[in-house]
Amino acid sequence: MSLRQWMRGGALRFLMVFWALAVLVPHSGASAAEDLGTLVTELGAASLSKKQAVVDRMVATGAPEVVPILEALVGRDLYTRKSDGVVVIGQKTSGGKLLLTDPLTGSEVGTVGSREVKRIKTNNRLRSSVKAVMGTLTLMSPDPQRRLEAADGLLKSSDQAMLPLIETALAKEADAAVKNALQLAKASIKLQSGSAEERLAAVQSLADRTDPESRVMLSRLLLKDGDVWREPDETVRETAGETLASMERRLEMWRTVEHLYQGISLGSVLLLAAMGLAITFGVMGVINMAHGEMVMLGAYTTFVIQEAFRSLAPGLFDWSLAVALPAAFLVSALVGIAMERGCIRFLYGRPLETLLATWGISLVLQQTVRSIFGPTNREVGAPEWMQGAMESVAGITLTYNRLWIILFSFCVLGAVLLVMKKTAFGLQMRAVTQNREMARAMGIPTGRVDAMTFGLGSGIAGIAGVALSQIDNVSPNLGQAYIVDSFMVVVFGGVGNLWGAFAGAMSLGIVNKLLEPWAGAVLGKILVLVAIILFIQKRPRGLFALRGRAVES
Amino acid sequence: MSLLQRLYAPQAQEPGKGRLASAILLTVLAAIAILVPLLNLTVPADSAFHVPTYLVSLLGKYLCFAMLALSIDLIWGFCGILSLGHGAFFALGGYAMGMYMMRQIGDRGVYGNAELPDFMVFLNWKELPWYWYGFDFFPFAVVMALFVPGLLAFVFGWLTFRSRVSGVYLSIITQAMTYALMLAFFRNDMGFGGNNGLTDFKDLLGFDLQSDNTRAVLLASTCVALAGCYLMCRAIVASKLGRLIAAIRDDEARVRFLGYRVENFKLFVFVLSAMIAGLAGALYVPQVGIINPGEFAPANSIEAVIWVAIGGRGTLYGAIAGGVLVNYAKTVLTGVIPEVWLFALGGMFIAVTLFFPKGLVGSLPAAIDWVKRRIGKRNPPASSPLAEEPGQ
Amino acid sequence: MGKLTKWKSALAATAFGLAATAGMGAAQAADTIKVGILHSLSGTMAISETTLKDAMLMLIDEQNKKGGLLGMKLEPVVVDPASDWPLFAEKARELISKDGVSVTFGCWTSVSRKSVLPVFEELNGMLFYPVQYEGEESSRNVFYTGAAPNQQAVPAVDYLLGEEGGEAKRIVLLGTDYVYPRTTNKILRSYLNAKGIADADIMENYTPFGHSDWQTIVAQVKEFASQGKKTAVVSTINGDANVPFYKELANQGIKAEDIPVVAFSVGEEELAGLDAGPLVGHLAAWNYFMSVDTPENDAFIKAWHAFIKDEKRVTNDPMEAHYIGFKMWVQAVEQAGTTDVDAVRQAMYGQTVKNLTGGVAVMNTNHHLSKPVLIGEILEDGQFEIVSATDDVVVGDAWSDFIPESAKLTADWTYPWVCGNCEKPRF
Incomplete structure (x- = not known):
């Protein structure tokens, strides 16, 4: 089941997505919703470094069509047509051609050869941040693999605004792997933006693990930027150091x-x-x-x-x-x-x-x-x-x-x-x-x-x-x-x-x-x-x- | 007797035979040593008798390979030790000479450092490693070119022959030895130039390596060295010692029961053979201008064994002919049919194995007999027909 | 018995016949210009070099269709140095002395170039060397059409450190143990130090040629990356070892978004040998990518497919290097009016050819090209998507500024320098 089918699946889901997007709105800072059509065209024309901003504004519109567009962007299926500069989604057909669809309406707009369109470029940084944004949108997907990707995206962005969403998802989650990833994401957010007690609790919650992600989180606490510790609280630092050492022992x-x-x-x-x-x-x-x-x-x-x-x-x-x-x-x-x-x-x-x-x-x-x-x-x-x-x-x-x-x-x-x-x-x-x-x-x-x-x-x-x-x-x-x-x-x-x-x-x-x-x-x-x-x-x-x-x- | 034992069964001819062949070989070597430089240096380039310079260095290279083949034949053909690692001794000799020539470059390297070779400057080494000491002195380098392969052969042989490792096990661990050395020399940290090896040589004993005169002298010296080694090997196999060695090949246990210290004799021949290979390597490097770890590759050693087999194992002169012949074929084929020469070379190996079991040169006496019989039909057959080896 | 002997005589006859024809060798034809092609067609390097031989044959064929050069046809002389380094030297000598070639296009590995170098210098031949290499060399008789380290490695690392590339703070330098990775990594280490990355944040590892078991090293990279700083890998792993390396990367779940790998020896040709799906997003830095959308490149790819009669064959950076080198040589010969090496060399300087990727390549007096630097991400179909390109062409630097002994040297083969490695002009 593709995301788009799922999105069209019912009003309830639509609302869910909308709610998730609503969480994002104050964060991204755009006040009024812009026209998605213009933004999509802008995305096609923007240079690699400007695309991030455009994506943020697209998300801010709260329109449900954003999801398939972003998905196409990450999947490298988003193109501009060379003849008129229109942004389209292209899917490979068996004949090596591309079947084009309109990103806003989803209607087919013809089949062209691969040299007649130009792929909208992405790089690792952009994809990684778009995936993080999408994580909020697909966290409730019925497909556990999708949820896992979403949770990984959340871990990467470690955005404080996502915390309520993660808590809700954690409460419902049955799949062990997804749960695991969500807990990691939660700990990561807490470590970055919680109070000293919360940070300490988060460090302790990682004590049983040995996976690389949690080790990254803990070792980050022990880094110095110039002369300043990244983690101001000494107790947290000490606990983190001890936890890390015990992890290493087990890992050996x-x-x-x-x-x-x-x-x-x-x-x-x-x-x-x-x-x-x-x-x-x-x-x-x-x-x-x-x-x-x-x-x-x-x-x-x-x-x-x-x-x-x-x-x-x-x-x-x-x-x-x-x-x-x-x-x-x-x-x-x-x-x-x-x-x-x-x-x-x-x-x-x-x-x-x-x-x-x-x-x-x-x-x-x-x-x-x-x-x-x-x-x-x-x-x-x-x-x-x-x-x-x-x-x-x-x-x-x-x-x-x-x-x-x-x-x-x-x-x-x-x-x-x-x-x-x-x-x-x-x-x-x-x-x-x-x-x-x-x-x-x-x-x-x-x-x-x-x-x-x-x-x-x-x-x-x-x-x-x-x-x-x-x-x-x-x-x-x-x-x-x-x-x-x-x-x-x-x-x-x-x-x-x-x-x-x-x-x-x-x-x-x-x-x-x-x-x-x-x-x-x-x-x-x-x-x-x-x-x-x-x-x-x-x-x-x-x-x-x-x-x-x-x-x- | 199982197949494995048969693999190492004797196949050589009696050492006394082949006076004629020796005479021919020495004459040819003398001719090359004198005529080729003469025709190269004195005859003008447009004359039909002129020998071009590239042929001079090519001949030099072939003769070095022939010397390697000779060293293999000495232990394989006469002592029954199949070494699949002789390329290692050859390469070590080459490295010794290469190190001397590296030291001769002095401050003419790209970084202009008088003390260190370029690759060491480049790896940020501050001083010459101890094992490079002495290599600015030519006699030392020559001694090392013989001593280092000899020492390795001594240590390896002493361990191996004493614990009676023989046959296929010996062959495979010689392969392990050369393979390990290859990996070691590939390492840049070893201080032998890593994958690039030693290159960019300028001169030898003060003579410019790129001049025709130096090349001619090198070729002549190779001829002399090869002739010398050949005569020495021949003297050994014809002596009492040679008979003992052949006896070891034919039945090691029996010789041991007769009271001989078999491992000492094997060790002597093995070390001698390694030193000949080392000398060949030392002569090879100034003529091709590069020595690198690729020379240690097991495939090279196997190929050298094949030269011996193609020429004729257990004849000495056959090995020399085989070394020259196969390499000449390689030169020609890679130029004339570059896309498919491996078919020709591989086919040649298969064909010689199937149809000339004694090797091309080794089959000559029998072939001559056969021709004589064909023409005259007077003499009764002097030796057994060609392809029918007595079953063992 | 009788049957066997007939066989034998037949065989002997063939052998002698073969030797005789070979001895006569190349019958001299005076009305052609001979072009030597010195690429391994067998052995370990055949994998990469055979394609270049074919590319040269195509370029020569095209030139002949246009009427040849100086009113004469070009005649390719192909030999097989069989990935055997001393054999390279022997074949180079044979090409120049025996076949009398006017120019040679060839070599791939550094050691093969080092091996033929004295031969070309002694016989005053001319070699075009098409592969990215470690620099630290400038010979009067060699034109280096591949990238020098400053045209590949340094811009790639800049990208990784920059915002676009993910602001890496720890760098893993993985390489095959030979001179190109050693030099490149030496240059990169000193460059990274200059950029404020401490030695503790740099991991350097060398593996032998054809290394096929990457389990341990990939695990070590993962470990190194789990210390809290964004980590990227710079790979100078050579040819054969790349496929098992990338397969292991993919299987151990290293994604480009977490630990990007930028490679200097992985191009379209290498990727054709594996399923690129799991590698999407990893990077490579080159001066050319097949995916570049220019009319010149389209025409080149079309010609290549027609020549090799296989639509699936890819083009790559060293092929473009040969393309540029060959075009430049042709122009220089036309300008000089002769194929004489000294005259052509003088005519080479300042020669310009349009790159297949747009822009113009210039031959500098240090025998290196000015070329653009492109950084591409691997796509699912084994092609690259360009994510970064230098605004202008970069001048190839024979001597790196980041190695103290080398920084003071200059390569310039015109008056008053006339030198490949001098601290001051000769004249």
């Missing part, structure tokens, strides 16, 4: 949690990238330098699938990744099988050359992709459910895309383990790994098993590409960025062991992220690499060394 623990989360998330990315390698390199002994390119192919498959979705079924875009997963697996697996059958197969007798041949293949694959898709980055979108972050947990941020990737990597690991341990193919694969001649003597078609194993490893790299497309560049160089790390993970964990790859990826990820805050990104990584080198001296065959005859021979 949460930060460790955050670093762990980041570490696990980096680890899961490494795991995804390395798992395929653990199979082709660990199980088959092929130094597959083209492994990174299999990841890249997966990412490009995602891009192609998403393009198809965009043009054929834009409404189902959120499902594109679900289609991309099997597609990427298939594409990479097929390329992998083709590589194995066409090239690597001939090298099993003298496998040292796999390094060379696969390096050649990786160059060819990179250039192929560059020739087909161009050298520039390609856009891979994120579905709705992978955007944003869980923010509420004590001021630390857990992003959804990382969360999904962590879950996803565990699922893939589980699936691969199942294949290896529970299927006939897995059994054959392990048999060939442990003793090729014996396996062949037992009637296992080693050639086919080799091809399938290589296909499986490559396919897993492909689905890793789907996940990586969500956090990294989709470019021909994508694979190169992960190949060295993947080798480190496999060697650190122990060649030929999926659990080793898991342990390797997780420990490297976590150690890296715990080091990063104090050592910096580069030094942290160097330390991790040196640690790997030293670790291998202690355990020359990695964390989980294979035991048995295969190792001894």
Whole structure:
């Protein structure tokens, strides 16, 4: 339900808006209501710095049409028509043109190309203040998301005049997030314009929080402008300082949690990238330098699938990744099988050359992709459910895309383990790994098993590409960025062991992220690499060394 | 035997072979060292026999890469140690020489500071870091170009060979080593010029680096150094020590059981190889005019290994040929077919691997045999046919 | 066996054939003027540089359609230095000595420019360098058509500190660890100090090239911003690392209205690789934006789309730099009546070309351009909306006034100075 529909919804709502506007009137200082039409034209012509004043005067008219106009302004949908300078609201049509409507009446006034109108410019400052003004207008919206935005706007403006409105809204509010934001806004207003007692109470009301906004508020109290404290009252200052210190203490623990989360998330990315390698390199002994390119192919498959979705079924875009997963697996697996059958197969007798041949293949694959898709980055979108972050947990941020990737990597690991341990193919694969001649003597078609194993490893790299497309560049160089790390993970964990790859990826990820805050990104990584080198001296065959005859021979 | 073990199985030829090849190689090097500078300096530019200057520095660069390939072949072809981090030793040697030439700039830098290189002035450094001391002295820089890579190889090898890290694990941690060094040298705080590295060199031992004479001398010295290193490597692999090294490659455990301290021999060859790589780097930098952390990139080291394989592993002269050949191909292809040269280069790697398992040069003796048989059909086959390696 | 050998001989024959053709190399055609294009077409920088190669090919093609230059056709010579810095030097030498190009357009990264610099100076070549860079350099043989720090970084920070930009009081300087961000941030730090922002309110952080895991740093920025003062981020993060950086920003919920990020290396091309939706409102400072509505720009975009045969391809600032550089070179050659480097250099000074964004670009005697500075906000479609523009063109400064060692140096290649880094005139 758009705001405009809601506005037209009934007299009661109209009154509500009008009441909210009425609160604003004395504040903005305009005495007589001006003609909205003139003001809108003026808004179109005003320079960026003058627009704020025009917006204030528009709000002061109290006309309900102001809301959709301001909404269009913030949403960058407000234009002036070049032919006659009339201000219009434009909405993109499917044909790339703009459907124009009159901002005052809402009636359609034609469709034009985008070069025939000029967007009315806004900047961050203007949008932020307009959003704050709009907060007062949309605070009673039935949509909780809208109310949340409104409350955030109120927090930003922290205008004393809004206090009664916030109190009314607080009393009715059921949604926890909105309530939270409203309380913050209330505290912020009190801190800025309340009496010393009220300020003290506001500081105390923030004691249980750790979120960045409340920390901003408190630390602001402790600032000095020249020699003058911003907060005149010493008790308030002291309480604020103590509260802030206790917040920091609590936060310290949460930060460790955050670093762990980041570490696990980096680890899961490494795991995804390395798992395929653990199979082709660990199980088959092929130094597959083209492994990174299999990841890249997966990412490009995602891009192609998403393009198809965009043009054929834009409404189902959120499902594109679900289609991309099997597609990427298939594409990479097929390329992998083709590589194995066409090239690597001939090298099993003298496998040292796999390094060379696969390096050649990786160059060819990179250039192929560059020739087909161009050298520039390609856009891979994120579905709705992978955007944003869980923010509420004590001021630390857990992003959804990382969360999904962590879950996803565990699922893939589980699936691969199942294949290896529970299927006939897995059994054959392990048999060939442990003793090729014996396996062949037992009637296992080693050639086919080799091809399938290589296909499986490559396919897993492909689905890793789907996940990586969500956090990294989709470019021909994508694979190169992960190949060295993947080798480190496999060697650190122990060649030929999926659990080793898991342990390797997780420990490297976590150690890296715990080091990063104090050592910096580069030094942290160097330390991790040196640690790997030293670790291998202690355990020359990695964390989980294979035991048995295969190792001894 | 699993695939992993086979990966490091012997493939080299017997070291005694290849006298003819050595003779050819040394003749060619001598010819380059004498003829190319002569044709460049004395023959007028419009003559058909004139060798243009850009070819002189190009040849110099190829020969430096060839020396790097030689150093890799010594440990890979004869000792079975596959190092994917040899670019690190090359780059360290290059940095040592670069630091000397940086000090030679003196007050001719853009900020005119006689004491500090430009990038240090720029980062607000007040005095020269201690590790830059001594680099204004040429012999010191040359010693460092050998010593620093040698020291790194010694420490790395001492740790690694003693704890019997071998095979693929060794390869990957050499890669980790060069990768870590790359990241470290990228840091501006390290005091080696960060991403830009060292550049803007003016002269070497007082000779202008941009003059044709200096270039010619540099090329000739590279030829001499390469020939010297080649002869040294050849002498080593032909000696008793060489046989022992080959024995280690073929069966390390057995040699150990015979009472040899295997790790000491490996360490010796590894350190020697690193020093050759360092020398190559030191000769490389004055000829290309820049040294930067990109030289540490793992991909560069892998590529150097590929030169060896393309030329022919375990032959020494094959590695040299491979280094020159692949880089020549790169020069030509990036100029003639800039848009698709990677197809050609990648295709070449794949094709050589599949069809010339002993490398291009390494396959020559067999190819000559084959041609002889084809023409004369008199001699019985002297060696096994080309593409059919005995199964292992 | 027999089959295999045939293969081998075929392969060998191809190899030899290839080498032979290559050896003959570029057959000399005397009735053309050769223009070298030295941009990486493979490796890490191909992402940015390939577009510039195409843009140059288009400009040369257009010029040829107009009848060429001095009655001769222009002939592009494209080589691939493959993002390999020593290879840049080798290719530059090859272009000048072997192919005999009259001028070269190329390089992107600072290190590639540093690598070819001695070659151009030794062989007296002419290079047009189209990318915004750190300054602190003025070579007789290079024309810098990208922005110097005072044409990009300083106006952008002015905007952030000003009322329009939100009056930032704390600044985070994020960059990739190489010379351009280091220099820019050094200049900015001293500029910010001069504007009354203490060192405690400046956070500086460097990451390696291609850094892809931004979780920690974005969290640190959030933390830094939660100290009660309005905070803004100045980003000199290079190329590849930007996409994961912005993705992380968006996911951690940093909105432009709270913590605006102004970037100097993010343009239309970089944004084409990601969903710009969550980035709306973040800023970039350039001398050109594709969205600028002028007839020249419309024509340029139309020509570009027609040339590249893809309506979706964008134009960006370095492309405009090449456009200006190429036009200037053409005018200078016509004025000099020859392609001789020394004559053309003299003719370059004071050469003017209409910017695609309106106004006129002038080549100054320090080999830098005078260009307008624009600040744009990212829009949903990956384009920029200009929120601030300098009233007049800004003269590119080779030596920054905010670095003490550099402030005393002057670059002027005309009499009586004839010097790139002197404290007093040579003559």
